[in-house]
Amino acid sequence: MQEIVNGTQATSIEGVVWRKSRSSNPSGNCVELARLPGGDIAVRNSRHPAGPALIYTTAEITAFVQGARDGDFDSMLGEE
Template sequence: MASTHVDLSKAHWLKSSRSNGDGGYCVEVADNLPGIIPVRDSKDPQGPAIIFRAAAWSSFVSSVKETDLPGA
């Protein structure tokens, strides 16, 4: 079985511009790890992160930008 552990100790976390100070919309992404984009809840920085392949994250972000979503 392959290891599923990813070392995020050198991750440079960026908080979403949609995050606010009242406990809502608290998403952070790390943009400095080759080939992957970790995503986490900024209210729980020691908690788990979801790891996306960079191409999948790019596709997701493009789709969100092209869709007329409420609050987007």
């Protein structure tokens, strides 16, 4: 099995399906996520799909998504 760590070139991660939000815009300003065989989640910049992927555990992604739903990051957008 291929070892996938932070910084692995995203295009070298085989057998995954990259997904992006339906809310992404046509200029490609979004991130894409893929579930890895071991359960972790890879994240890449959609404008640089051959660039490095960041690897997160399911628990880390769950905490981030819940925080986004709760508005924890709204201040980063200038919306408090």
